[in-house]
Every structure is written in structure tokens, then in C-alpha cells.
Amino acid sequence: MTSKRTERLLKWDQEHIVHSRCGIGGNIGVITDKSHGIYFQDTEGKEYIDGASQLLCVNLGYGQREIIDAVYKEMDRLQYSMLFHGFSNIASIECGRKLSELVPEGLDHFNFTSGGSEGIDLTLRLARLYWSVKGRDKYKIISLYDSYHGVAGGGLAVVGSGRGGYGRGIIPLMPGFVHIPSYYCYRCMFGKEYRNCNVHCAQYLAEVIEKEGPENIAAFIAEPELGVGGMIAPPPGYWPKVREICDQYDILLIADEVMTGFGRTGKMFALEHWGIKPDIMIMAKGITSAYIPFGAVAFSGEIWETLKGRNLVSYTYAGHPVCAAAAIKAMEIYQRDKVVENAARVGKYALERLKRDFEPLPCVGGANGLGLMLGIEIVADKATKRPFDRKLNIMQRIQDSALEKGIFLRMADISSTPSDRIVFAPPLVITGEEVDKALDILFPIVATLKPS
Ligand SMILES: Cc1ncc(COP(=O)(O)O)c(C=O)c1O
Numbered sequence: 001m002t003s004k005r006t007e008r009l010l011k012w013d014q015e016h017i018v019h020s021r022c023g024i025g026g027n028i029g030v031i032t033d034k035s036h037g038i039y040f041q042d043t044e045g046k047e048y049i050d051g052a053s054q055l056l057c058v059n060l061g062y063g064q065r066e067i068i069d070a071v072y073k074e075m076d077r078l079q080y081s082m083l084f085h086g087f088s089n090i091a092s093i094e095c096g097r098k099l100s101e102l103v104p105e106g107l108d109h110f111n112f113t114s115g116g117s118e119g120i121d122l123t124l125r126l127a128r129l130y131w132s133v134k135g136r137d138k139y140k141i142i143s144l145y146d147s148y149h150g151v152a153g154g155g156l157a158v159v160g161s162g163r164g165g166y167g168r169g170i171i172p173l174m175p176g177f178v179h180i181p182s183y184y185c186y187r188c189m190f191g192k193e194y195r196n197c198n199v200h201c202a203q204y205l206a207e208v209i210e211k212e213g214p215e216n217i218a219a220f221i222a223e224p225e226l227g228v229g230g231m232i233a234p235p236p237g238y239w240p241k242v243r244e245i246c247d248q249y250d251i252l253l254i255a256d257e258v259m260t261g262f263g264r265t266g267k268m269f270a271l272e273h274w275g276i277k278p279d280i281m282i283m284a285k286g287i288t289s290a291y292i293p294f295g296a297v298a299f300s301g302e303i304w305e306t307l308k309g310r311n312l313v314s315y316t317y318a319g320h321p322v323c324a325a326a327a328i329k330a331m332e333i334y335q336r337d338k339v340v341e342n343a344a345r346v347g348k349y350a351l352e353r354l355k356r357d358f359e360p361l362p363c364v365g366g367a368n369g370l371g372l373m374l375g376i377e378i379v380a381d382k383a384t385k386r387p388f389d390r391k392l393n394i395m396q397r398i399q400d401s402a403l404e405k406g407i408f409l410r411m412a413d414i415s416s417t418p419s420d421r422i423v424f425a426p427p428l429v430i431t432g433e434e435v436d437k438a439l440d441i442l443f444p445i446v447a448t449l450k451p452s
Pocket residue numbers: 055114115116117118120148149150151223227228256257258259260284285
């Protein structure tokens with residue numbers, strides 16, 4: 001029996017509050033109330049394992065007292081301070097210094113934001129301004145079909161209105177964007193098999209650049225591992241080839257590390273897996289473990305020197321001292337508690353278990369991903385890789401069943417080719433025993449799926 005208080009709250013919520021990916025006027029009847037470690041609790045006292053770090057953002061789990069105290073202390077001292085008109089604040093400066101210890105060498109010039117979407121929009125302006133100051137009219141941006149880069153104007157245009165795009169129905173989108181197939185080997189859009197393909201999806205970038213004219217292309221932007229698109233990691237040769245092509249054609253390489261950054265893939269930033277340095281890198285989510293909205297765009301010395309003295313207008317809350325204080329403390333915790341190393345170790349353990357126990361199941365096409373950014377491909381027919389008929393609502397049923405049994409899991413479904421993937425991406429502080437506890441709940445749900 002749901003309490004009267006929860007019922008009242010849910011009714012008001014349904015009548016007034018918008019929820020993403022739920023449909024306006026809807027909710028699922030869960031009001032989160034408290035949290036600790038890898039768990040959150042609803043207003044009825046039911047506890048859930050957070051199997052997705054909510055939006056892959058609560059990287060340090062819940063209840064990190066030091067971040068809470070740092071926020072309180074800074075708020076008590078300085079409630080707001082702009083970075084406009086040349087003013088600065090201590091927390092922003094210290095945050096930049098701390099961040100420069102973590103980012104790839106040379107990427108130590110920062111513009112702060114309140115989140116990922118703002119970072120993407122600012123990055124697009126930054127990239128185009130860079131070329132314009134150099135006297136070159138390079139403005140087109142190339143991105144991947146299956147990517148997600150937020151829902152502000154620029155991000156929507158990067159994502160596109162095409163297949164799988166969140167920009168669908170919101171037209172006209174900003175012009176000047178070109179979309180190409182991604183690196184989803186299991187369902188290769190070129191119909192190729194990995195190992196015999198010579199990483200064609202990366203090579204294809206060069207073909208598109210030639211077609212569009214290198215003199216028109218400002219940048220290539222992508223997620224190092226597809227996040228919202230399904231926790232899909234690229235084949236090993238992908239990023240080195242992409243870096244090579246960008247250099248060859250004098251095109252900026254932009255890494256959207258909003259989801260992959262801060263240890264999610266078992267490295268501080270995901271492009272470290274391939275030893276690649278982007279020209280611009282966008283961060284958010286894990287930078288404060290989502291305790292408070294914050295983000296940053298890091299860019300190279302070459303861009304900084306080119307733009308020196310120019311006016312790059314940012315946001316009201318850019319460099320908010322309270323958010324910067326939270327980020328400093330979160331970064332200290334990542335380093336001190338070896339959180340990234342834990343993500344790599346426990347992620348490897350989780351993936352081994354997914355491969356051993358889940359992959360042989362009749363409706364599992366495969367399990368993959370880096371660190372604690374893992375995806376389980378659900379198929380109706382293993383031989384043909386055909387997903388379940390949408391009318392069966394299989395993924396919603398998996399999610400509902402998991403929630404009922406006490407674990408929140410995300411389902412991914414926006415890839416350009418029809419596909420269904422269960423996301424496993426708990427907080428990076430999770431232990432091996434907690435991984436087992438989570439997967440023990442999920443296993444019987446997946447094991448009962450029948451091919452159709
Ligand atoms: C890769 C990536 N970029 C950008 C964003 C947008 O970030 P935000 O929701 O903070 O605006 C997200 C959000 O999930 C993301 O995963």
C-alpha cells in the first residue's frame with residue numbers, strides 16, 4: 001500500500017513536472033528520497049541498487065561527506081561570483097589547476113559550464129571562432145549517427161534529426177552538420193566484419209571530408225565510447241585512425257567525454273585507452289559526481305594562443321564558486337581513493353561475469369564495453385541478430401522487472417540500426433561483491449527471455 005503522502009506527491013508531480021524519456025504527464029511512481037553508497041531509497045523506504053549511476057553521472061556513489069562539506073563551506077563564504085568582465089574567484093582558479101593535473105597534457109585551458117549541453121554549444125562556437133580568426137572559413141562539423149551530445153541547439157544539430165536522432169521533429173536544426181555511421185561492429189552499417197574491415201568506419205571519415213571539402217570542415221566530434229547509444233566501444237584502431245585523418249586534413253578533433261570522463265571507462269579520460277589527445281574535450285557529469293551541476297571545456301594551447309584577446313562569451317553560472325569547490329573535492333577523491341583503478345578492476349570482473357554467464361543465454365547477442373560502461377545486447381534471434389518486435393515492449397519489461405526486484409537499470413535503444421541493450425554502469429566505487437549482488441538480480445530476468 002502506497003502512503004497517502006507519496007500518493008499526494010505523485011499526483012502533483014504528474015500534473016506539473018516534466019520527466020525526460022517518460023512522456024509529459026507521466027511518472028513511474030518512484031520518488032527518490034535518500035541515498036548512500038551505491039543505493040538510493042524511495043519515499044516508501046524501498047532501496048534500489050543504482051545500476052546506472054542514474055545518468056552515468058554519480059561516479060563516486062552517494063554520501064561523499066567531503067564534497068557535501070566543501071559545498072557548504074564555499075556557499076557560506078561566497079555565494080556567487082561571475083567570471084564576466086575579467087573577475088575571477090579562488091575556487092575557479094583552484095579548480096582549473098586541479099583539472100590541469102588530470103586532463104591530457106597541454107589541454108589545460110578551460111571554460112566552465114553548468115553541464116554537458118552547454119559545453120557542446122560553447123565548443124562549437126570555440127571551434128568555428130578558431131578557424132575564423134585564422135582567416136579560414138571552416139564551419140562544418142562531422143559527427144556520428146548514434147552519438148548523443150545533449151539537447152541544447154548545438155548538441156541537437158550534432159546529434160541530428162536522422163535515424164536515432166533526438167532532434168527529430170524539432171526543425172529546422174542549425175545548419176552545417178554532417179553525420180556519418182559509427183563504430184558499432186556488431187551491427188556494422190557498412191556490412192563488414194571486424195578484423196577484415198581495416199576499420200572502414202574510420203577510413204570513411206576521410207571519404208566524407210574529401211566529399212564535403214576539407215576547406216569547409218571545422219571539426220570532427222564524437223564520444224570515445226557511445227553512451228546513450230548503447231555503451232558501445234570502438235574497435236582498437238578507430239581513434240588512432242581518426243586522429244591521423246584529422247591531422248592530415250587540418251581538422252579539429254573534439255572528444256565529448258561528458259559521460260566517459262572521470263574514470264567511467266577505467267581511465268581518467270577514455271581517449272587515454274588509445275593514447276589519443278583531442279584538441280578540445282568536453283566534461284561534465286562525473287566532474288562533481290553530479291552532486292551539483294558543473295562542467296568544463298578543455299582546449300589546447302594552440303587554440304588558446306590563436307584566440308588570445310578575443311571575446312568568448314560564456315554563461316552566467318560559468319565558474320560558480322560552489323560548483324567549482326565540489327569539483328575540486330571530487331577530483332581529490334578520484335585521485336586519493338584510486339577510483340579510476342577500481343573502475344578498471346571491477347569493470348573487468350563484471351565484464352568477465354557477463355561474458356561467462358550472460359553471453360550463453362539464448363537472447364543475449366553479446367556483452368561489451370570499457371570499465372564500468374557496459375552493455376548487454378538483447379536479441380530475439382542470435383543467428384540473425386534480430387531484435388525483439390517493438391510491440392512486445394521487452395526492454396521496458398526488463399527495466400520494470402529489475403526495478404521491482406530492487407535495481408535501477410537503463411535501457412539503450414537509439415542506435416541507427418534497431419538494437420536493444422541493457423546498460424550496466426554502476427557508481428565507480430562499487431565492489432566485486434556488489435557487482436555480484438546486482439548481476440544476481442538481473443540474471444534470472446534475462447535468462448527467462450525466450451527467442452521469438
Ligand atoms: C556524451 C554526452 N554529451 C553531452 C551530454 C549532455 O549533457 P547534459 O545532460 O549535462 O546537458 C550527455 C548527457 O548524457 C552525454 O552523455
